[in-house]
Amino acid sequence: MKRYIIQSGKLKGNLTVPTSKSHTLRAILFASLASGKSIIRHYLSSPDTKAMIEACCQLGAIIERHQDYLIIQGVAGKPKVPDNIIDAGNSGQVLRFIGAIAGLISNYTVITGDSSVRHNRPVEPLLSGLQQLNALAESSRGDNLAPIIIRGPMRAGNLEIEGSDSQPVSGLLMACAFLPGESIIKVKQPGEKSWVALTLDWFKRLGIEVEHQDFAYYKIKGHSSYQGFNYTVPGDFSSLAFPIAAALITGSEITINPVDMNDVQGDKELISVLEQMGAEFIYDKTNLKLTVKACRQLKGRVVNINNFVDAVTILAVIGCYAQGETIITGAAIARQKECNRLLAICTELKKMGADIQETEDGLKIRSSKLKGTLVKSYHDHRMVMSLAVAGLMAEGETIINDIACVSKSFPGFCRSMQGIAMPIKEEEVNNGQ
Structure with missing residues (x-):
């Protein structure tokens, strides 16, 4: 097992952020469904990427890895029957996107995943959507969790699903694009x-026709066909x-690069929120560089985080530093990520002395002085990185066990x-320690 040990300290220098996981996974899947050859440059090399590549190969794509x-x-929109069970690993996107395709x-297609996917990633909206389009779609244990069993072919038509989790919506949009006819997806909540x-x-990039209104109604023309493409994956705002x-x-x-503020990733909204809290940034759009200026103090505020909910754990840490009270709302879906992130970050920051409490759909955090201690990762990459950052403002030493999961996105x-002078070190420890 590996662990991080973090001391408090200041930072300086330049950092290159990893490329986007969400763009990488979509690029691989859309390229796998294209006619002809695609080249994806600067892809994120991570366990989720490996799972998506292997899943797409099972569906007939030929992928050369460099x-x-x-x-x-x-496969020109015609995936083949996989010759084995597809393993989504730790990836909710692979589970839901490949499940829809x-x-x-x-x-028959059978898709499973690791323990987190099999116990913490509900698939009921996906299965319901597939069933409404005449596919067989079942949870093998009848608990609306993976493993799932899918048998098509679907028929173009109308469906309505619950949409608090975006992944089933995205997956069904992708699948409907290749059906022989028009489909309508209505999304509740x-x-x-x-x-x-x-x-x-x-x-839009690939010329797939869809009409949509307020993320609650989609009309997908179907019969989609597009040629292979060249694509360079941008930097990842979630990791930023x-x-x-x-x-x-x-x-x-x-200073951080590459940062493309014109990209559509939702997590860039965090930058605007931090500016409202008192942070100052300088953006060099020519060289795609973002400079974070030294900040004396941030002020707490109310933040609806639903559009960038992956930032909930790190915003909780920032809330400990900010003056006054920070209230995070719109984060209920964070309970269904790699772990229950609301409970997890609340539990671990309390160990460090934070004044934090879980609410129905988020967190309430008050300015707190933290103390270093031993904290848990919950096998969640964003928990690891958030707690590592918390260690920078804590008195004494912060130790995070079981940190290998960080490779999922960073x-x-x-x-x-x-490289930016953070006093952090990684070490191997015996499981008995």
Whole structure:
């Protein structure tokens, strides 16, 4: 087992942020469904990416892996029957996106995942949507969790699903694009709208026809066909949040790249929220660089985080630093991520002395002095990085066990943060320690 040990300290220097996981996974899937060859450059090399590549290969795509690019020969919208169970690993996106695409196949597809996916990632909206389009779609244990069994083919038509989780919505949009006819998707209680917007941006990029209103109604023309494409994956705003927070709570100035403020990733909204709390940034759009200026103090505020809910754990840490009270709302879906993130971050920050409490749909945090201690990762990459940042403002030493999961979105996190002078080290320990 590996662990991080963090001391308090200031930062300085330049950091290169990883490329976007969400764009990487969509690029691989859309390329796998294209006609002809695609090249994906600067893809994020992570366990989720590996799971998506292997799933798409099972569906008939031919994928050549190189150090910094992928060459993908697509299946022209006609995925084949997989010859084995598909393993989504720890990826909710792979589970829901591939689960939806499996509805295009005239035979059985079985998809499973790791313990977190099998016990914490509900699939009822996805299964319901597939069933409404005439596919067989079942949870093997009858508990609306993976493993799931899908048999198509779906028929174009109308469906209505609950939409607080964006992934089933995105997955069904993708699948309906390849059906032989027009489909209408109605979404009750649409949430995480920025991630559906990311999928719609890919539709626009590829010429897939869809009409939509307020993320609650979609009319998909179907019969989609597009050629392979070349794509360079941009920097990841979800990962950007951690060095930004680290700089702000330590009163440090750092520069981060590549940062494309024109990209549609929803997590860039965190930057606007932090500016409202008192943070100052300088953006160099020519060189795609973002400088975080040294900050004396942030002020707490009420934040509806639904459009960038992956930032809930790091915003909770920032709330400990900010003056007054920070109230996070719109985060109920965070309970269904790699772990129950609301409970997890509340529990671990309390161990460090934080004045924090869980609410029905978020968190309430008051300015707190933290003390270093031993904290848990919950096998969640965003928990690891958030607690590492918390260690920077804590008195004494903070230890985080079981940190290998950080490679899910930020491979080389420790090395990158050491590059901006963060006092963090990684070490191997025996399981008995």
